[in-house]
Amino acid sequence: MRRVTRWAKWMAIAVALSGAAFSQAKQDVDLIVSGGIVVTMDGARAILRDGSVAVKGDAIVSVGPRAEVEARYKGAQTIDARGRLVLPGFINGHTHVPMTLFRGLHDDVTLNDWLYKYIFPAEAKNVNEEFVRWGTRLAAAEQIRSGVTTFADMYYFEDAVAEETKAAGMRGVLGETFIDFPAPDNKTNAEMLSYTEKFLKRWQGDALIHAAPAPHSIYTCSKKTIQDAAALARKYHAPLLMHVSEMKKEWEDSEKANGMSPVQYLEKIGVLGPDLVAAHCIFVDEADRKLLAERQVGCVHNPSSNMMIASGVSPVPEMRAAGVAVGLGTDGPAGSNNDLDLMEEIDLAAKLAKITKMDPLALNAKAVVEMATIDGARALHMEKEIGSLEAGKKADLILISLDAPNAVPMYDIYAQIAYSLKGSDVETVMIGGRVVMRERKLLTIDEPAVLEKAREYGKSVKASLGME
Amino acid sequence: MRRVTRWAKWMAIAVALSGAAFSQAKQDVDLIVSGGIVVTMDGARAILRDGSVAVKGDAIVSVGPRAEVEARYKGAQTIDARGRLVLPGFINGHTHVPMTLFRGLHDDVTLNDWLYKYIFPAEAKNVNEEFVRWGTRLAAAEQIRSGVTTFADMYYFEDAVAEETKAAGMRGVLGETFIDFPAPDNKTNAEMLSYTEKFLKRWQGDALIHAAPAPHSIYTCSKKTIQDAAALARKYHAPLLMHVSEMKKEWEDSEKANGMSPVQYLEKIGVLGPDLVAAHCIFVDEADRKLLAERQVGCVHNPSSNMMIASGVSPVPEMRAAGVAVGLGTDGPAGSNNDLDLMEEIDLAAKLAKITKMDPLALNAKAVVEMATIDGARALHMEKEIGSLEAGKKADLILISLDAPNAVPMYDIYAQIAYSLKGSDVETVMIGGRVVMRERKLLTIDEPAVLEKAREYGKSVKASLGME
Numbered sequence: 049m050r051r052v053t054r055w056a057k058w059m060a061i062a063v064a065l066s067g068a069a070f071s072q073a074k075q076d077v078d079l080i081v082s083g084g085i086v087v088t089m090d091g092a093r094a095i096l097r098d099g100s101v102a103v104k105g106d107a108i109v110s111v112g113p114r115a116e117v118e119a120r121y122k123g124a125q126t127i128d129a130r131g132r133l134v135l136p137g138f139i140n141g142h143t144h145v146p147m148t149l150f151r152g153l154h155d156d157v158t159l160n161d162w163l164y165k166y167i168f169p170a171e172a173k174n175v176n177e178e179f180v181r182w183g184t185r186l187a188a189a190e191q192i193r194s195g196v197t198t199f200a201d202m203y204y205f206e207d208a209v210a211e212e213t214k215a216a217g218m219r220g221v222l223g224e225t226f227i228d229f230p231a232p233d234n235k236t237n238a239e240m241l242s243y244t245e246k247f248l249k250r251w252q253g254d255a256l257i258h259a260a261p262a263p264h265s266i267y268t269c270s271k272k273t274i275q276d277a278a279a280l281a282r283k284y285h286a287p288l289l290m291h292v293s294e295m296k297k298e299w300e301d302s303e304k305a306n307g308m309s310p311v312q313y314l315e316k317i318g319v320l321g322p323d324l325v326a327a328h329c330i331f332v333d334e335a336d337r338k339l340l341a342e343r344q345v346g347c348v349h350n351p352s353s354n355m356m357i358a359s360g361v362s363p364v365p366e367m368r369a370a371g372v373a374v375g376l377g378t379d380g381p382a383g384s385n386n387d388l389d390l391m392e393e394i395d396l397a398a399k400l401a402k403i404t405k406m407d408p409l410a411l412n413a414k415a416v417v418e419m420a421t422i423d424g425a426r427a428l429h430m431e432k433e434i435g436s437l438e439a440g441k442k443a444d445l446i447l448i449s450l451d452a453p454n455a456v457p458m459y460d461i462y463a464q465i466a467y468s469l470k471g472s473d474v475e476t477v478m479i480g481g482r483v484v485m486r487e488r489k490l491l492t493i494d495e496p497a498v499l500e501k502a503r504e505y506g507k508s509v510k511a512s513l514g515m516e
Numbered sequence: 517m518r519r520v521t522r523w524a525k526w527m528a529i530a531v532a533l534s535g536a537a538f539s540q541a542k543q544d545v546d547l548i549v550s551g552g553i554v555v556t557m558d559g560a561r562a563i564l565r566d567g568s569v570a571v572k573g574d575a576i577v578s579v580g581p582r583a584e585v586e587a588r589y590k591g592a593q594t595i596d597a598r599g600r601l602v603l604p605g606f607i608n609g610h611t612h613v614p615m616t617l618f619r620g621l622h623d624d625v626t627l628n629d630w631l632y633k634y635i636f637p638a639e640a641k642n643v644n645e646e647f648v649r650w651g652t653r654l655a656a657a658e659q660i661r662s663g664v665t666t667f668a669d670m671y672y673f674e675d676a677v678a679e680e681t682k683a684a685g686m687r688g689v690l691g692e693t694f695i696d697f698p699a700p701d702n703k704t705n706a707e708m709l710s711y712t713e714k715f716l717k718r719w720q721g722d723a724l725i726h727a728a729p730a731p732h733s734i735y736t737c738s739k740k741t742i743q744d745a746a747a748l749a750r751k752y753h754a755p756l757l758m759h760v761s762e763m764k765k766e767w768e769d770s771e772k773a774n775g776m777s778p779v780q781y782l783e784k785i786g787v788l789g790p791d792l793v794a795a796h797c798i799f800v801d802e803a804d805r806k807l808l809a810e811r812q813v814g815c816v817h818n819p820s821s822n823m824m825i826a827s828g829v830s831p832v833p834e835m836r837a838a839g840v841a842v843g844l845g846t847d848g849p850a851g852s853n854n855d856l857d858l859m860e861e862i863d864l865a866a867k868l869a870k871i872t873k874m875d876p877l878a879l880n881a882k883a884v885v886e887m888a889t890i891d892g893a894r895a896l897h898m899e900k901e902i903g904s905l906e907a908g909k910k911a912d913l914i915l916i917s918l919d920a921p922n923a924v925p926m927y928d929i930y931a932q933i934a935y936s937l938k939g940s941d942v943e944t945v946m947i948g949g950r951v952v953m954r955e956r957k958l959l960t961i962d963e964p965a966v967l968e969k970a971r972e973y974g975k976s977v978k979a980s981l982g983m984e
Contacts, residue, residue: 151924152931156866156880190921355867356935358876386935387922392860398624399823399864400871408826412624453658454855456619456967457974459983463620467824467854472940499924506925515927 074122077104078481083114084129084447087461089136089422089436093414095461101134103443106255106480111437127476127483129447133461133469136436137197137444137479138390139424141348142289142327142377144203146175146183148190149505150382159295159357162383166513173512174505175232180205181212182505185498187381187388188216189490194389194471197444197479200325200348200377200428202262202289204233207247210257217484217492219444221325221428223262223289226277228269237273241280248284255480258430260325262289266310267298271317278319287323287429290314292347293336294328294359311336320345325428327377329367330360337363341371346427349419351396353379361404364397364419365411375427376419389471394420398466413466447476542590545572546949551582552597552915555929557604557889557904561882563929569602571911574723574948579905595944595951597915601929601937604904605665605912605947606858607892609816610757610795610845612671614643614651616658617973618850627763627825630851634981641980642973643700648673649680650973653966655849655856656684657958662857662939665912665947668793668816668845668896670730670757672701675715678725685952685960687912689793689896691730691757694745696737705741709748716752723948726898728793730757734778735766739785746787755791755897758782760815761804762796762827779804788813793896795845796821797835798828805831809839814895817887819864821847829872832865832887833879843895844887857939862888866934881934915944 079102086099088111100117102110110117154166180203191199198219201209206224213220224244225231234240244261251259261277263269269277274290281288293299293310306313311332314320322344329347332340340347349362367374376393378385394416401411425435434442448469450458455473458464477485484492547570554567556579568585570578578585622634648671659667666687669677674692681688692712693699702708712729719727729745731737737745742758749756761767761778774781779800782788790812797815800808808815817830835842844861846853862884869879893903902912916937918926923941926932945953952960 148921149925151927152936153927155928155931155935156877158876186921186924193921352867355871356876358870358874358878360874361871381936386931387938389922389938392863395860396864396867399820402826403823403829403868406826406828408626408824409624410826451967453616453654453661453963453967453970454857456654456970457617457977459619459621459974459978460623463623463854467623468619468849470855470857470938470940472938495921499919499921502921502924506927509925510927 077102077121077123079103079125080123081127081129084132084134086134090438103481108443133448136421137446138195138420140196140199140390141375144380145187145201146180146203147380147382148186149183151386177205177208180208182501184209184212186502189493190388192477192485195446195474217482219256221258223260226263260287265291289325292326293331299331330362337370346373348375348377350377350379351400353384356384373426375424391471394466413462416466417462443481445478449473449475545570545589545591547571547593548591549595549597552600552602554602558906571949576911601916604889605914606663606888608664608667608858609843612848613655613669614648614671615848615850616654617651619854645673645676648676650969652677652680654970657961658856660945660953663914663942664858685950687724689726691728694731694741728755733759757793760794761799767799798830805838814841816843816845818845818847819868821852824852841894843892859939862934881930884934885930911949913946917941917943
């Protein structure tokens, strides 16, 4: 007995020493998000009931049970996540952010009237670089407030969009528009090409900004315009953003002119590939879906927009079944939504699929949360960088409060995110390790100034169109 | 000239004196909501850009331009509405409030599985009067937070729902359920009748509570059960709440068993009338719609629920065209929504109609705001009491902040309400002259206690069903 006791004593001393050594060897990190319900969206879709995330620089160094993470890492700062959900930041896969300044300018009209009677004249009279800057600031504020950390944009003066996105601390895949008529920024295709090449060069290697060419669509761009844009994307290893098969007329015209669907036409002219981000994909048949999957095209579903404009319903369950990466987008906040709240798109994607298929099992809560996170990352070809909480990925994460009547009780975490929680429940937002909103307070944007300026733009846009 | 000058002088003195007299004669009121953008929803759909609402007791005494109202009335209190929208409170025309405590308990399953595998067992094991009280408190908190001032409910222990609704200061049309199997409260039809008669008697003449019998549906109630409930409603001049033509099977079974649609069957058995509030009305053909309009039945559209359960799409534009009063509802917060945010239903009603009809003009922003206010009041047969801001109506009103990124700029007020503003933008809520939420703080509900209790119920419900 005596020897056993002595042995136990030695062991206790050894354990204490090694514990001390271990504790001294804790790695320093910048920040630990501590003690939340961590919804990782990793390959196993692990959910940690009492988890922590350690962050160093702009990346995640560890995700795991709180006790384990906090035994190994010492954070210079801590964010208390107890009683909250911790999720990868939401990914808004398709929008036109400067159009926030046209929010609600003539809804409830046909797309044709909206474009030709209202939006094109409004853009011709109002859109310049300054407009784009303020619109981007407003959109950044709105998106951060509802938990969006990355967005994919298509508009004009995209270099200014990039500067403002970076200033707001957001991650952006930002597409300069190619279109076969004079745009607010570039009047000719040659100017578009030259502007965009400069734009792509400028942002190469940037931690937050991925610059991209964005040929608008097959009905507004010639084959040459699209191919030029694609060649530029490939030269600079940039993504390529495009509206694809959004409108019935687009599909009908393609069948008539090319004898094939828009997707098949894009394949034929060499554009389908693992860099393409195709927004909408409503009119895509089985052969199209197979092709999109084979070519590793990313697709972005925009339920609010498709409903509001009455364009049609994308066959999302079939696309997922075919292996296509399908993300979610708000589309532009004018005429087709009219907000940038991706949590509404999560809810709507599920509900729209269910009613369309007349099947409540058509698309479930987990699937739509995937679309807003890891599948959204896949759709933007950024799944190595973002979309889940895993060591090595960018530290883009959000804390959602569960301290509201709509948040309790909670039986199923994915259902709560999809059907009960709101953008306004998002409490804290981190992008690339930088906290951009803390307890609902924006830290990178002068919100009162942005709201004031937006109201002024409201007046000047009205005046430019002869509205009261 | 001299006489004219003298005359003018006398007149000026007379005007000054009468002005002073007038100012001294200002009528005392309890409260003035001052200087907001007042969206009255009155017959002319007047919008006052700088308007005020004077309130005395539980009623509105005046609505008009600020200068006029404030020249005539002196408020003991003032609510500053500058820079905010002032609207009639939203009307949630169909829900099951105690089911908040089952929020998110098994979604994404068929209605049949949901009912028989999950909800009926969960109700049998958990629903009692205490459960219903806490569920009602939670639902009141959630509804007030998103601007709902009146709701129509169908559940069990409805007398307890009434007590809690009144305690929260909300207005309710509260239906005790009749169903042909033993319910959590009443085990036989005789007990249902006796309970409900007592319930109706107790609340007669109450300022906030309208008690009602609620035969569940034609597929769960015999002809006699429905007729008994209707007779009781008519005896006490109470409304009658019922699910009508929600499911395809309900319609098919009625055609088979009765040789006619559910609506025609209800006409035949003497139930259609100006006291009936019919939830859903999805499978209603032209003849049905004509009959609903002629009999002045109120209908309630529940877009989230219809999408989530995949029941079908109510022909709302056709119902409105036929002259039917169509309101909006969230339906229950378990399995079919899962929240009680009526602003989402406003947005969704428009978008669902557009995509269903493949017509962006199918249902516009103004129409859906009507459905949430004045038409919601008509659907509940309460249009003389609520639904618009007019002298003589109950002082049920909400202030919506415009101080958020999603709120600016504002080109069209109805579009902003329908498509951009959120439940979380609702700042202050008044019901019957009583402020129940001020600047997002609930004044009639102990919110932390309610959230805590809801979490406890979450645990006990899970345990009762053998869930982890």
